[in-house]
Amino acid sequence: MIKYLTQIMIVLFPLLSVAQRTAEIVFPSAIEVSPRSVITAFDVIETKNMHDELASQLKNIELGDATTTKIEKKVLISKLRNLKAKFLLPSEMKILRSRQAVSRMELERKIKNHLTRSCENCDLQIQVSSVPMNMTSDWELDLNVDLTKTSVMIPIRSIFQNEKKGWIVGEIKRYQYVPVLNRAVKSGDVITSDLISLEKRQLLNPREVIVSSEHMMGMQAARYLSAGQTINYSDLKKELVLKKGQMVKAIAGQAFFEISIFAQVEESGSIGDVIKIKNMDSQKIVAARIVEKGLVRIE
Numbered sequence: 001m002i003k004y005l006t007q008i009m010i011v012l013f014p015l016l017s018v019a020q021r022t023a024e025i026v027f028p029s030a031i032e033v034s035p036r037s038v039i040t041a042f043d044v045i046e047t048k049n050m051h052d053e054l055a056s057q058l059k060n061i062e063l064g065d066a067t068t069t070k071i072e073k074k075v076l077i078s079k080l081r082n083l084k085a086k087f088l089l090p091s092e093m094k095i096l097r098s099r100q101a102v103s104r105m106e107l108e109r110k111i112k113n114h115l116t117r118s119c120e121n122c123d124l125q126i127q128v129s130s131v132p133m134n135m136t137s138d139w140e141l142d143l144n145v146d147l148t149k150t151s152v153m154i155p156i157r158s159i160f161q162n163e164k165k166g167w168i169v170g171e172i173k174r175y176q177y178v179p180v181l182n183r184a185v186k187s188g189d190v191i192t193s194d195l196i197s198l199e200k201r202q203l204l205n206p207r208e209v210i211v212s213s214e215h216m217m218g219m220q221a222a223r224y225l226s227a228g229q230t231i232n233y234s235d236l237k238k239e240l241v242l243k244k245g246q247m248v249k250a251i252a253g254q255a256f257f258e259i260s261i262f263a264q265v266e267e268s269g270s271i272g273d274v275i276k277i278k279n280m281d282s283q284k285i286v287a288a289r290i291v292e293k294g295l296v297r298i299e
Helices: 052-059 073-080 104-115
Strands: 008-012 024-026 030-033 038-040 046-048 062-065 070-072 085-089 092-097 123-130 139-141 151-158 165-181 196-202 219-221 236-238 247-254 257-265 274-279 285-292 295-298
Touching (some): 073 092, 104 123, 104 139, 247 274
Parallel strands (some): 030 092, 247 295
Antiparallel strands (some): 024 046, 070 092, 139 151, 151 165, 257 274, 285 295
16 A cells, blocks of 8 residues: 555656646555566556546556566656656565466556546545456456446456457445535525534445535535435535515626616526516516525626
């Protein structure tokens, strides 16, 4: 595991664009790989925030062949110097080869590296239970499949013998700190910060569970919610701040020239929604965006 390794940190070209976080690449002091004829950097790393371009670059960096048993730090530095990432390098990396054509440890490592791209703070536990018997050691995975479920099947194929392909069967468990309710709330209650605490939970449906409390503030419970439960997006709804028939102040124009009228709400809505309102003087229906309770801005 990454946290148990005693390593030297080498930072090579750490500056990336603001929109893209710097990748962290760890080369362990000892690593198991499949008995490949060519070992690339992509085969031996543990990563965080790795993007597609960097993954492609790592796949093209050859570190050894079928006879390689160790790689020194100076070799790694020379191979990696043109990449934009933070690297944790050991003084020497030992290469261990599995007896089978497909190393389960390498499989689990590559699946985990892929998943951490979209779930940096997740604690991932991956266990491969079944590997095709006819696979060659020059295999690659197709990870463009649904990996959000606990039980998964992942396509695997031989790079040089296309007729050899099959499925990896495994289990993925995700644990992450997520917002949970301190107490039960009933339908229509507004979610506030004092109702929320963070607890580490297993995510069985990661696409449905809200993982940031920011996405919950000011929302209303769509149904009764028990204390201690994780919250799905379907459990919440926007708070209705205006209801049909209500009188509101409607403003139009810019900051230096603004006019206001009183209008009647023709449809209910939440802050940010565009709704129809009726000008009580002209009886005309116009569109307006809800700014806050009792206030809309004519579009």
